[in-house]
Amino acid sequence: xxxxTVSGLPDLIQVVAEQQHPLLFATISGAHLYGFPSRDSDIDxxxxxxxxxxxxxxxxxxxxxxxxxxDADGLEMDLVTHDLxxxxxxxxxxxGYVLEQLLSPLVVHTTPxxxxxxxxxxxxxxxxxxxxxxxxxxxxxxxxxxxxxxKPLLYTFRVLLTGIHLMRAHEVQADLPTLLDSVRAxxxxxxxxxxxxxxxxxxxxxxxxxxxxxxxxADVEALHAALDEAEQSTMLPDQSDxxxxxxxxxxxxxxxxxxxxxxxxxxxx
Numbered sequence: 001x002x003x004x005t006v007s008g009l010p011d012l013i014q015v016v017a018e019q020q021h022p023l024l025f026a027t028i029s030g031a032h033l034y035g036f037p038s039r040d041s042d043i044d045x046x047x048x049x050x051x052x053x054x055x056x057x058x059x060x061x062x063x064x065x066x067x068x069x070x071d072a073d074g075l076e077m078d079l080v081t082h083d084l085x086x087x088x089x090x091x092x093x094x095x096g097y098v099l100e101q102l103l104s105p106l107v108v109h110t111t112p113x114x115x116x117x118x119x120x121x122x123x124x125x126x127x128x129x130x131x132x133x134x135x136x137x138x139x140x141x142x143x144x145x146x147x148x149x150x151k152p153l154l155y156t157f158r159v160l161l162t163g164i165h166l167m168r169a170h171e172v173q174a175d176l177p178t179l180l181d182s183v184r185a186x187x188x189x190x191x192x193x194x195x196x197x198x199x200x201x202x203x204x205x206x207x208x209x210x211x212x213x214x215x216x217x218a219d220v221e222a223l224h225a226a227l228d229e230a231e232q233s234t235m236l237p238d239q240s241d242x243x244x245x246x247x248x249x250x251x252x253x254x255x256x257x258x259x260x261x262x263x264x265x266x267x268x269x
Contacts, residue, residue, distance in 0.1 A: 012045065015079065016109045020066070021049040024084060024253075025114035027104035031151075031200075034158050035175040036193045038200040043072075045079040045108065046101040048087045048117075053258045084113075084253060088246050091117075094128035096136075096162065100174045113253050120249070123242035125170060130231035133163030134224065141220060148203045150196045153216070157189050160223040167230035184226075186211070186219045 016026050030044030031037040055062040064086040068079045082090065090098045102118055136159045143152035154176065161179040166172060173179055180189060188211050195207055204210050211219075 012043075012108045015045065015077070019049065019079075019081070021051060021083075022257075023081060023109055024048045024050060024111050024117075025102075025107070026079075026081070026109040027101055028106035028108065029101050029104060030078075031196075033100065033104050033106055033174050034155070035177045036154050036158075036196045038197050038202075040075070040200045042076040042078055042200075045077065046104075047079075047081045047109070048084050048114075049081045050253065050257055051083045053254065056254075085250050088117075088250050091120075091124050091246065092240060092243055094126055094130075094132050096129050096132045096159075096166070096172065099124065099129075099172050100162075103172050104174070113249070116249055117246075120242045120246055121172070122170070123245075124240045125166065125172075125236055126240055127167065127231055127234050127236045127238060129236075130163050130167055130227055130234075133159045133166070134227060137163075137220075137224070148205055150192055150202045150204055151200065153204060154189075154192055154196055156220060157185060157192075157223070160220070160227055161185060163227045164223070164230045167227070167234040167236065170234075170236060185223070186215075 012026070012028075016023055024047070026045055026047035027033075028044065029046045031041040032043070049066065051062050051064070062083065064083040066079075066081050068077075070077050087098060091102070099121060102114075103121055137156050140152040140155040140159065143149075144156060158174070158176045158179070161176065161183045162172070162174055164183050165179055169182070173182075176193060177190070179185075191207075191209075192204075195202055
């Protein structure tokens with residue numbers, strides 16, 4: 001698994017060590033993953049933890065998602081982790097967001113289980129992931145209409161390009177500058193990325209030579225049409241065939257954590 005580091009961030013390894021339950025992985029998501037962080041961007045940490053068998057076998061339903069927000073050296077930190085079983089269920093839905101977290105190259109903490117999960121990712125991709133990116137883009141476009149900020153506008157372009165690339169190349173790519181090298185998009189998007197780097201909540205209206213709302217609307221509609229066409233022509237399947245192996249990975253990981261001997265994850269095909 002290829003990993004990268006992000007300079008200028010607080011000690012994230014210490015954050016991992018402080019969690020109540022052991023983490024199978026922790027990665028950086030958000031603007032840092034998407035390729036347009038600003039100096040004051042939040043740090044979005046996402047990952048998977050493993051609940052103990054005691055919590056799972058009792059009468060009280062366990063809390064499968066844990067979240068925490070705090071300030072570190074003037075930066076807002078946001079940590080959200082899911083228990084392995086919940087994360088696996090999310091992976092089996094057409095949810096590109098959790099795939100991006102799993103496959104993020106900005107890795108803070110990893111384990112063999114993380115590697116095993118990532119190894120199943122190609123078999124989790126379906127044509128229906130286009131629905132996720134289409135819906136996400138519409139939500140961000142509405143937010144841009146209300147705020148006029150660069151951030152939701154760039155999110156709109158990013159998720160549409162990610163969806164198009166996924167349908168065509170059968171891989172998850174969340175970095176907007178990289179996507180601009182592989183998917184045709186308006187030339188001004190690179191300028192918007194540069195402007196966003198200067199201010200987390202910068203407004204489009206403050207930019208010299210900013211595209212008009214009419215131009216933006218036409219370009220976003222064209223990318224929606226391109227995503228529709230890519231979905232129709234993709235060779236991705238309608239349904240993942242990785243459910244059985246994903247379930248087995250969850251079971252083996254639970255048993256291993258409980259001290260029950262199981263086969264090595266690295267031996268799985």
